Amino acid sequence: MNAKTRNFIVFFAAGALLLASAFLALRLGSVPLSSAEFWGGMLQKEGYETYTAIFYSSRLPRVLGAILAGVAFSQAGTLLQRVTDNPLASPNILGINAGAGFAVLLLLVCFPLAYAFLPLAAFLGALLATFLILGVARSAGMSRAVIVLAGVALSALFQAGISFLSVVDPDALSSYIDFSVGGLHGVKTEDLLFPAVLILACLVASQLLSKKLALFCLGDTLAGSLGVPVKRVRLMSLIAAAASAAAAVSFTGLIGFVGLIVPHTARALVKGNMRGELCLSPMLGAALLLLADLLARTLFAPTEIPVGVFTALLGVPFFLALVLRRKRHV
Incomplete structure (x- = not known):
């Protein structure tokens, strides 16, 4: 099977998985809908007002939110892993999520009733963490190692701030x-x-950068000799990754590990195709969060389990496996 046919099958399967996940997430929940109730509610038929409210006030916003967040986190993880050449890089590992968490807790301490501003605080906190990382990295020539070390150090600093607050x-x-x-x-x-x-703008930007990002695997020196403005592309990619993750964190909270798991899966399925990886990763990320949210709503209904619990159950073993595999190759 040639690469073109294989990629077609992979993308077709990913698209089918995404559509099936979205349909199940709309249909199922703490109140499962029959076929008549589902279609009657979606089409806003007379006599189905209750199901229309369930569909448009609860199910549809959650499905759209899961898709957007899955796209954002997986896209951010793909970009971060490429520009740092580190398979462990993701928004939560590099301190972007920790910055958002610190900003939210700081707002709650200073203004306990300002719940309406929590999404804005999360967004600004994630951007603050990113700009601090970029400030440190630019002072050291935007090297891969410095980006990772700065992210880990800032993550620890923000976590200390959270503990203090x-x-x-x-x-x-x-x-x-x-x-x-x-x-x-x-x-x-x-x-x-x-x-x-913001997430869709970052998605377009990542596609425009995909050809140049594909050459990053050759190393900074060789990529630069082939005409790639390495520092500029790395800076733009980091900004796109951070803005995407910040936008998602603003309405989901700190859902971790999606940006770690999904890029590796996409990379394994479309080997050596950076543009394909940047297209497939958001599709898989959206499907993963749709299914995780569906489990969160239905597994112990009517009690709801946080989505982050399910992604952590997947992500922690995955992270440890990556660390052990990386250690064996050192």
């Missing part, structure tokens, strides 16, 4: 816990408008 105001910690474990409950369609625009 938790001691200062234990009441704020109880409100912060919901954000820290991540989830899509309470997401409204209007909450997704700005994140959707």
Whole structure:
């Protein structure tokens, strides 16, 4: 089987998985809908007002949110792993998520009733973490190693700040816990408008950078000799990854490991095809979060489990396996 045929099959299967996941997520939940209730609610038929409310007020916003967040986190992970040449790089490992968490807890400590501003605080905190990483990295020539080390160091710093604020105001910690474990409950369609625009813009930007990013595997020196403006492409990729992750964190909270697991899966399926990897990774990420959110809603219904619990159950063993494999190759 040639590469073109193989890639067609892979993308067809990924598309089918995404559509099936979205359909199941719309149909199932703590209140499963029969075929008549599902179609009656979706088409807003008379006599199905209750199911119309369930569909448009609860199910559809969650499905759209899961798709957007899955696209954002997986896209961010793909870009970060490529520009740092580190298979362990992801938004939560490099401190982007920790920056968002610190900003949210700081807001809760200073303004305990400012819940409406939590998404904005998360977004700005993630961007702050990114700009700090970029500031350190640019002072050292935008090298791969410095980006990773700066991200890990800042993540530890933000975690220390979170611990300090938790001691200062234990009441704020109880409100912060919901954000820290991540989830899509309470997401409204209007909450997704700005994140959707930003995530899609970053998706387009990553595609425009894909040809140059493909040469990063050759190393900075050789890629530069082939005409790639290495520092500029790395900077633009980091900004796109951070903006994408920040937009998702603003409405999901700290859902981890999607940006770690999915890029590796996509890379294994479309070997040596950077553009294909940047297209496949968001599709798989969206499907993963749709299924994780579906399990969160249905497994112990009517009690809902945070989505971040399911992604962590997948991600922690995956992370440890990567570390052990990397150690064997050293």
